[in-house]
Amino acid sequence: MALYLTEDQVTNMLTMEIALDSLDDVFRARSEGKVGNIPRSRLPLGRGSYNLMGASWPDAGIVGHKSYAAGAGGASFHVMLYGTNGEGLLAIIEANRMGQIRTGAASGIATRYMAREDASSVGIIGSGYQAETQLEAVAAVRELKSARVFSRTAERRNSFAERMSERLQIDVQPAESAESVVQGADVVITVTNTTEPVLTGEMLGMGVHINAAGGNSWLRRELDTHAVAMSDIVATDDIDQAKIECGELMRAAETGHFSWERLVRLDRIVRGLRQGRSKAEDVTLFESQGVAFEDIAVCKRLLDMAREQGIGTELPG
Amino acid sequence: MALYLTEDQVTNMLTMEIALDSLDDVFRARSEGKVGNIPRSRLPLGRGSYNLMGASWPDAGIVGHKSYAAGAGGASFHVMLYGTNGEGLLAIIEANRMGQIRTGAASGIATRYMAREDASSVGIIGSGYQAETQLEAVAAVRELKSARVFSRTAERRNSFAERMSERLQIDVQPAESAESVVQGADVVITVTNTTEPVLTGEMLGMGVHINAAGGNSWLRRELDTHAVAMSDIVATDDIDQAKIECGELMRAAETGHFSWERLVRLDRIVRGLRQGRSKAEDVTLFESQGVAFEDIAVCKRLLDMAREQGIGTELPG
Numbered sequence: 001m002a003l004y005l006t007e008d009q010v011t012n013m014l015t016m017e018i019a020l021d022s023l024d025d026v027f028r029a030r031s032e033g034k035v036g037n038i039p040r041s042r043l044p045l046g047r048g049s050y051n052l053m054g055a056s057w058p059d060a061g062i063v064g065h066k067s068y069a070a071g072a073g074g075a076s077f078h079v080m081l082y083g084t085n086g087e088g089l090l091a092i093i094e095a096n097r098m099g100q101i102r103t104g105a106a107s108g109i110a111t112r113y114m115a116r117e118d119a120s121s122v123g124i125i126g127s128g129y130q131a132e133t134q135l136e137a138v139a140a141v142r143e144l145k146s147a148r149v150f151s152r153t154a155e156r157r158n159s160f161a162e163r164m165s166e167r168l169q170i171d172v173q174p175a176e177s178a179e180s181v182v183q184g185a186d187v188v189i190t191v192t193n194t195t196e197p198v199l200t201g202e203m204l205g206m207g208v209h210i211n212a213a214g215g216n217s218w219l220r221r222e223l224d225t226h227a228v229a230m231s232d233i234v235a236t237d238d239i240d241q242a243k244i245e246c247g248e249l250m251r252a253a254e255t256g257h258f259s260w261e262r263l264v265r266l267d268r269i270v271r272g273l274r275q276g277r278s279k280a281e282d283v284t285l286f287e288s289q290g291v292a293f294e295d296i297a298v299c300k301r302l303l304d305m306a307r308e309q310g311i312g313t314e315l316p317g
Numbered sequence: 318m319a320l321y322l323t324e325d326q327v328t329n330m331l332t333m334e335i336a337l338d339s340l341d342d343v344f345r346a347r348s349e350g351k352v353g354n355i356p357r358s359r360l361p362l363g364r365g366s367y368n369l370m371g372a373s374w375p376d377a378g379i380v381g382h383k384s385y386a387a388g389a390g391g392a393s394f395h396v397m398l399y400g401t402n403g404e405g406l407l408a409i410i411e412a413n414r415m416g417q418i419r420t421g422a423a424s425g426i427a428t429r430y431m432a433r434e435d436a437s438s439v440g441i442i443g444s445g446y447q448a449e450t451q452l453e454a455v456a457a458v459r460e461l462k463s464a465r466v467f468s469r470t471a472e473r474r475n476s477f478a479e480r481m482s483e484r485l486q487i488d489v490q491p492a493e494s495a496e497s498v499v500q501g502a503d504v505v506i507t508v509t510n511t512t513e514p515v516l517t518g519e520m521l522g523m524g525v526h527i528n529a530a531g532g533n534s535w536l537r538r539e540l541d542t543h544a545v546a547m548s549d550i551v552a553t554d555d556i557d558q559a560k561i562e563c564g565e566l567m568r569a570a571e572t573g574h575f576s577w578e579r580l581v582r583l584d585r586i587v588r589g590l591r592q593g594r595s596k597a598e599d600v601t602l603f604e605s606q607g608v609a610f611e612d613i614a615v616c617k618r619l620l621d622m623a624r625e626q627g628i629g630t631e632l633p634g
Binding site: 004006036037038041043044045046050052054055056058063064065067068069071072073074076078080082083084085086088089092313315316 | 321323353354355358360361362363367369371372373375380381382384385386388389390391393395397399400401402403405406409630632633
């Protein structure tokens, strides 16, 4: 019987630790060629878009997809999992909260393998829905002492700082400019929907690791070309998707400041086939695309937990 | 609230007439540029494949996809519909029977607009699951007097003939060769999984309409290159998908016997922008790909009926 899991049920079960663990597993499997992925396709809707992306992980017994219709009134995300051994449909999982956590976790995995071991301070640009789990994920893989947050609206960055200080038990301070949050930070997170760069090469010091986790459209870019060009190592969770969606890499490549040949798959770094950082002074950059194999890996874990704990509604049929 | 519809519920509601009507509507909308489509993507599984395809029809208020994991033990198909005005998920519909009927209906639409008005006899090669609805659809759009069926196993073609004679109230006879069913038939249907052509140009008489509705993989072909080359008009439900999946057209194009420029979109014929047949003697060919906009159109109709009749299970959440 297939299970249906609601947002509430997912929220109660899923932790950042579980998501980090699932992603570490699926990245390793992918580096062995054992994971299939269908990059995101979009269809335009009136004031939004419909998105469809799929993945397979036969060794874990699953194949499936994520779909969502995003519009002015928000979006509803769903993941469907099928068995790879003829079991048919296994689960339909409401995936808003799941997506928020897995996107954070992808940056967490990148930080684990690319940031300096002694990284202890974070600068974060953006304070929206996705910003919380970005910071939470970095806090899960490094011993953080402090973080600074900038976003355009003072009220929002203040409330983010207060909320996250309490939740993570570290000192999170609001700041009045992107420059001031980046200065001296060991890890920089950009998680905005900006079309004009918020992070420039000029702002960057040596040894920093950047997680660029904002908008997935070539119309947007969070980093300027200088910041891309001065990064010693540039990684992404999916090269195919980056080539059609990652605005800052596409622009840097188009203008001759970046070569796609330089782009490293994060799964190769996770498995140790490539270095995430060769020395303390390196600037490292993770371009987060958000891909379907990450979704099905986390959802597989959710399904296992739900079955074990007797959670979820059985679908008819 | 979103609805879940099972195979049984779909089977009870969906008729060929409803499917033909839905497809006629969506083909017309597509010819006006009002329908979006994401061609099928596949991921290999151990002994089968996972398939994902999507479509949007904003004027009808729907966007969604069909997914299925097909393997040795069969396949389970699902269609998910979202609203295009921020309604979120509308329905999840089990779609095996739906797919069988809509694939028949696509050939029915092609026959309606491409076959001779006075077509009264059908030759059908193949007697499997998809063959029944192919014949049923043609019977719904033309006054049939007789049909002949050939497939490799005598028992199956005999049982198909008996079953369909009774269901359609026409004379359906089994035959011992493909040649003998094609001879004199006004409409020829191929619906096999063959890799070697079952229908050759040599077999074809003047004025015939062909529905090629079998396997959707470039590894397969039902018609030989001669049959493609001698067709005066060649139409398909989706050109993008035909270019990557339609084995007989791909081979004919590759060997210089067919030009993709000749391929006509069925929706243009339905709307009268192109002729389906210019004279009685033409040989016309419909290459059925099976595309997602057909699925969502039929499923929209199912959803409307289910709501009206109070059928289906409301999903939690």
